[in-house]
Amino acid sequence: MNERRxxxxxxxxxxxxxAGKDVYWSNLKEGKSAASLITSFDVTDLPxxxxxxxxxxxxxxxxxxxxxKSVKTMSRASKFAMIATQxxxxxxxxxxxMIDPYRFGTSMGTxxxxxxxxxxxxxxxxxxxxxxxxxxxxxxxxxxVWHNMMQNLHPLTPLKALPxxxxxxxxxxxxxxxxxxxxxxxxxxxxQAIGEAYRQIRNGYADVMIAGGSDSHTNPNGIVAxxxxxxxxxxxxxxxxxxxxxxxxxxxxMIGEGAAVFLLEEYERSKKRGADIYAxxxxxxxxxxxxxxxxxxPDAGGSIRAMELALECAKTNKSSVDYINAHGTxxxxxxxxxTYAIKSVFGEDAYSIxxxxxxxxxxxxxxxxxxxEFAACLMAxxxxxIPPTINYEVPDDLCDLDYVPNFSRxxxxxxxxxxxxxxxGQNACLLIKKI
Amino acid sequence: MDTQxxxxxxxxxxxxxxxxxxxxxxxxxxxxILPDTRIITDLNAESLxxxxxxxxxxxxxxxxxxxxxxxxxxxxxxxxxxxxxLFTVSYLxxxxxxxxxxxxxxx
Numbered sequence: 001m002n003e004r005r006x007x008x009x010x011x012x013x014x015x016x017x018x019a020g021k022d023v024y025w026s027n028l029k030e031g032k033s034a035a036s037l038i039t040s041f042d043v044t045d046l047p048x049x050x051x052x053x054x055x056x057x058x059x060x061x062x063x064x065x066x067x068x069k070s071v072k073t074m075s076r077a078s079k080f081a082m083i084a085t086q087x088x089x090x091x092x093x094x095x096x097x098m099i100d101p102y103r104f105g106t107s108m109g110t111x112x113x114x115x116x117x118x119x120x121x122x123x124x125x126x127x128x129x130x131x132x133x134x135x136x137x138x139x140x141x142x143x144x145v146w147h148n149m150m151q152n153l154h155p156l157t158p159l160k161a162l163p164x165x166x167x168x169x170x171x172x173x174x175x176x177x178x179x180x181x182x183x184x185x186x187x188x189x190x191x192q193a194i195g196e197a198y199r200q201i202r203n204g205y206a207d208v209m210i211a212g213g214s215d216s217h218t219n220p221n222g223i224v225a226x227x228x229x230x231x232x233x234x235x236x237x238x239x240x241x242x243x244x245x246x247x248x249x250x251x252x253x254m255i256g257e258g259a260a261v262f263l264l265e266e267y268e269r270s271k272k273r274g275a276d277i278y279a280x281x282x283x284x285x286x287x288x289x290x291x292x293x294x295x296x297x298p299d300a301g302g303s304i305r306a307m308e309l310a311l312e313c314a315k316t317n318k319s320s321v322d323y324i325n326a327h328g329t330x331x332x333x334x335x336x337x338x339t340y341a342i343k344s345v346f347g348e349d350a351y352s353i354x355x356x357x358x359x360x361x362x363x364x365x366x367x368x369x370x371x372x373e374f375a376a377c378l379m380a381x382x383x384x385x386i387p388p389t390i391n392y393e394v395p396d397d398l399c400d401l402d403y404v405p406n407f408s409r410x411x412x413x414x415x416x417x418x419x420x421x422x423x424x425g426q427n428a429c430l431l432i433k434k435i
Numbered sequence: 436m437d438t439q440x441x442x443x444x445x446x447x448x449x450x451x452x453x454x455x456x457x458x459x460x461x462x463x464x465x466x467x468i469l470p471d472t473r474i475i476t477d478l479n480a481e482s483l484x485x486x487x488x489x490x491x492x493x494x495x496x497x498x499x500x501x502x503x504x505x506x507x508x509x510x511x512x513x514x515x516x517x518x519x520x521l522f523t524v525s526y527l528x529x530x531x532x533x534x535x536x537x538x539x540x541x542x
Contacts, residue, residue, distance in 0.1 A: 068462040072487065151499070155486045 010092025010263030052363030075114020109189025109213030112163025191370025195284030214259030256363025283314025289425030328357025
């Protein structure tokens with residue numbers, strides 16, 4: 001049996017620019033920043049006071065969801081996932097009730113901490129404060145807090161926290177009864193979710209997969225947690241241009257939020273129904289550094305191996321890669337190591353491949369990063385335009401590739417690659433090809 | 436539709452509040468929630484919806500409802516299917532009404 005080919009026939013996006021793939025892509029093409037100062041909670045005592053939040057209230061999101069009852073068990077990230085999926089399914093033109101439900105699957109990259117959405121955080125703090133009215137009450141306070149939570153928090157709240165709930169909502173809505181997986185590997189989650197979905201179809205376990213990811217950390221806990229790890233930019237003065245990957249002045253990333261979801265389909269099946277094809281998914285690999293949780297190994301071995309294996313999987317000649325959407329977080333370490341890894345893989349050719357970090361515009365979507373950057377690759381292949389790395393002004397000696405500075409570029413893009421690296425030593429790489 | 440009974444609900448504060456709670460929980464228009472509407476059988480309420488409704492009643496009326504209290508109040512030894520058949524809006528109204536009366540009597 002010939003190896004089954006896998007194509008993308010639908011795409012949906014919720015980005016820090018708003019709902020919809022067109023809004024996302026037009027902002028990327030124009031090199032716009034989604035940065036804004038945080039006003040939804042008090043940041044007086046926080047080191048970072050900006051993020052890239054989608055301009056969508058919870059009510060806006062609920063109004064975009066077709067099955068209204070399901071929203072009560074959805075975190076913000078889960079709502080993003082549903083909205084992006086609705087768009088992807090419509091975009092694909094597929095009739096989901098014509099798919100064999102047992103050969104129809106779902107694969108999503110998520111963080112699963114929807115419990116920390118703003119509403120819950122505020123309610124939790126309020127309960128804690130109410131439970132402790134005086135210094136002397138502190139000792140019994142904890143049991144009081146747990147009791148108050150049991151009595152006063154909405155009983156469906158815990159469902160929002162489970163990582164697999166966004167995926168489950170998609171499976172229920174579209175009657176996808178086949179393989180259902182949720183991958184939670186920090187910043188590589190959704191790249192792996194797409195890659196593993198590709199493998200499901202290629203290896204014959206499914207014909208159609210809904211695949212992508214979603215995340216939201218634009219809440220106090222997100223800012224606090226990533227600040228504690230020291231990875232966020234603190235350049236509040238210049239917040240509009242603070243996300244500046246590969247620039248020597250970079251001081252960390254900006255938190256973003258959103259989702260991107262795709263309809264992956266077996267090629268012959270998509271041809272039979274006359275579907276429009278964005279691109280073929282040709283290569284995927286994931287590796288682990290097996291080194292340290294937050295340091296990358298000096299030889300960048302894991303990320304190099306992920307790229308090489310993905311290229312091997314795609315049977316692609318290294319010199320034929322037309323565009324790399326870098327992980328490019330904008331931390332000192334990532335950008336230097338990723339540049340080194342790309343040069344190790346591509347040799348001299350590395351200097352002639354455009355490499356951009358769209359995180360300069362959207363911020364870092366964490367579990368949603370890989371998928372939204374995969375969307376950028378699809379659009380690049382579809383429109384033959386490479387999105388830029390914005391806010392790039394001062395070169396860094398250790399980052400000396402063509403980062404497509406500040407302006408998008410018309411270019412022949414037949415093969416595109418996207419990299420994702422994450423805490424825990426996670427590495428993933430995806431390759432797509434124009435059909 | 437039983438207009439007489441529906442008017443009873445309309446004239447009943449508890450009933451009005453419950454219809455509103457059920458409507459919110461199930462995202463179903465209020466006019467589709469009648470006294471003899473069975474919450475599980477007719478409105479397709481899931482177990483998590485029942486949790487949701489119970490919590491909203493507690494918040495609205497200011498008392499706690501035990502985990503099995505609504506179920507048990509209908510009668511012992513009933514199967515979940517039998518319970519679903521009997522669990523109507525007017526039953527729930529009566530349950531809340533009795534609960535309020537017993538709490539008032541306690542005071």
